[in-house]
Amino acid sequence: MAKLEDAKRLFHAGDPDGAVALVAAAAEDGDSEAGLAIAHWRLFGLYGPRSLPQADHYLRCAARTSAEARRLHLYLRANGTLGTLSHEQAVEELRDLAVDDPVAQQQMRLLNAAEEEENWRTEPVSETPSIRMVRHLFSSAECAYLQQMSAPRLRPSTILDPQTGARRPDPVRTSVGAALSPVEEDLVVGMLNRRIAAATGTDRMQGEPLHILRYSGAQEYRPHHDAVAGLENQRSHTLIVYLTADYEGGETAFPELGFRLRGRQGDALLFANLREDGRPDLRMRHAGLPATSGAKWIATRWIRTRPYHVWKDG
Ligand SMILES: O=C(O)CCC(=O)C(=O)O
Numbered sequence: 001m002a003k004l005e006d007a008k009r010l011f012h013a014g015d016p017d018g019a020v021a022l023v024a025a026a027a028e029d030g031d032s033e034a035g036l037a038i039a040h041w042r043l044f045g046l047y048g049p050r051s052l053p054q055a056d057h058y059l060r061c062a063a064r065t066s067a068e069a070r071r072l073h074l075y076l077r078a079n080g081t082l083g084t085l086s087h088e089q090a091v092e093e094l095r096d097l098a099v100d101d102p103v104a105q106q107q108m109r110l111l112n113a114a115e116e117e118e119n120w121r122t123e124p125v126s127e128t129p130s131i132r133m134v135r136h137l138f139s140s141a142e143c144a145y146l147q148q149m150s151a152p153r154l155r156p157s158t159i160l161d162p163q164t165g166a167r168r169p170d171p172v173r174t175s176v177g178a179a180l181s182p183v184e185e186d187l188v189v190g191m192l193n194r195r196i197a198a199a200t201g202t203d204r205m206q207g208e209p210l211h212i213l214r215y216s217g218a219q220e221y222r223p224h225h226d227a228v229a230g231l232e233n234q235r236s237h238t239l240i241v242y243l244t245a246d247y248e249g250g251e252t253a254f255p256e257l258g259f260r261l262r263g264r265q266g267d268a269l270l271f272a273n274l275r276e277d278g279r280p281d282l283r284m285r286h287a288g289l290p291a292t293s294g295a296k297w298i299a300t301r302w303i304r305t306r307p308y309h310v311w312k313d314g
């Protein structure tokens, strides 16, 4: 901590290189907080260029003394960011970490339960345009886990500006949310993303990071299309998992089609955003209505036509 504070002072005094050097030296010396900080900077290209080998190196330093760093290093190897670890190998490693790490223990419990419990099934809502409900996609424990792990990361939601391609706040969407980027894609989130791929008949790599949203009070997502005009690798499908049930209102509404839908906890709504010719299907305009009481939590996965590389395309 002390080293990070010193580094912050150097940074504000106009010596960013000195600040980074200080943190790097502390990381080498086994300061896990410094190691985690600089590993994130190298992953995201902050205070210097992006470098996966360096991120890997500093995470290994921090992992000597920090359970958090050991877990993060595992997630990033399991999701392909820092190498390739099979799901089975990753679970083996998590099992070892779980011996003295309560977070890993909680994740192992969810992974073990899933092996016994997976029982989702698809119900058609509309043939054309294609809308389906996938019942029981996530268990209630998985829904609770996503809320718990994303709660500290929730920020006011933004939209993708079709003109600039950049994200910005907009009154169209007043919820709070968090995208679970590869550093948050732990083995449980990875398993849920795999399950979404299986349930949608798509490849896991086509999914954008799972996006957690929470609406309370008058918060809403006004009518919009998930397909973004001009996007080359389009959002062909959207899957929305309802993580809570103890709220009123809050349906997903399709004004053009006259549907208002809402799943039970763990159910997912899956719909196609494109016409057969690959252009946005204008009938698929939809809205997240405000919850008239309680808080509505969802997890959205926007699925692209082709693989989406979050580090390159995001
Ligand atoms: O909140 C809802 O029901 C809709 C969410 C939505 O449209 C989205 O996440 O793209």
Ligand SMILES: [Fe+2]
Residues within 6 Å of the ligand: 224, 225, 226, 238, 286
């Ligand atoms: Fe949407």
